[in-house]
Amino acid sequence: MKKIVFALLFVSSIMTAQDMDVVKGDFGFLKDQKEINVEFDYSKLTLLKEKLTEAQYVANRTKELNDKTKNTGDIWKKKWDSSKELIWNPKFLELMNVVFVKDSKDVNFQEGLATAKYTLIVEVLWIYPGWDAGIMKQPAKVTTQLKFVETSNKSNVVLEISSENAPGDQWGNNFSNETRIGEGFAKTAKSLAKLILKKAY
Template identity: 30%
Template sequence: MKQLTTSLLAAFCLLSTSILAQHIDIDKKALSFLASEETLNIQIDFNGVVIDNNVSESDFLVKMHKKIVNHRDQAEADQWAKDYVEFKNEIWPATFIEVLNNKLKDYKNAPQFIENNTDANYLLKVKIPWMYYGYDAGIVNEPAKVTMLLEFSKSDAPNEPLFTTEISRAMGKYNKTDGDGEGVGPSLNRMRKAITTAAYKLAKALKRVVD
């Protein structure tokens, strides 16, 4: 019984840590303007991102290129690098914005976030400082995670934040049958799912302001 109690306590602590790590601080007063806006501009920035244990993006890409060439060939390494650019510049940002807007539709006074919307009165800057790709090692696997720094400002004063907050280590849902398995390079789709989780959590947090 003592061993069972200890195991349950450990599981509860782990769950509590996970929940707290993904809590998003929201200031209803500072963000009250959201309820009166139809659209906001949104910019997503990967500059300066570090991977896993503080590996720079450039070092990470060099490492992946060498790994894929050694295990497969130059053509596959080049294809992974091409896919990475597409995910980073197109698929990941589009996923975040689409999931965020789709969830916000459930709320009464929620605005729509539109990338590079220069007509909007307000701006949300989303900076990604940290990414962890997870892994698939056969019978053992771990989902991807991502951290985002969020900065709301007026469009005409983008360097004067009205409110800042963080999404810390949002974790994707692992599904090997849905493109999450490990190839030679880490799964870019696995990271898309972490970004999906982050967007959903942000929309849920903003409910306190716009519903």
């Protein structure tokens, strides 16, 4: 029985493994930077295996919940609409900076740093919200394209990294799709920060 459980956990870890690859550029420009501006771009976001647009996903989910219990879909939509600013973006920024602080590196990733020489554009391409049914659960997955550009000339991409299927999960139960997705953003940031530490310093 223990072997079966271990095998299932091993397969699950493979299925949710994050894949982070350098598409172009190198990390040398980052070493002497004290601040990096960050922008989040959700314009290309799709969701679920069907690759629904965000508008399609929200409409379907809102209707599904409202059909079960009146008004719950509308309440959920408000939570979803606020998740980017209240959960996902802050989770990404928090974990980026925590990793650098722990390694005693003097660099800050933050939104609104217009004077920073470089900007990290986080293009959010795909999200799988996952699910939690108590005994069984499936972590969220977040796929992004991470582009470091010159702030004054954003068409100049100096480093581009592809991050696929960053898993979002927590110990215990988590019945909120939005917070599970937030953990996927945290995992993306943690992996990116560690890659920068390895390659730039």
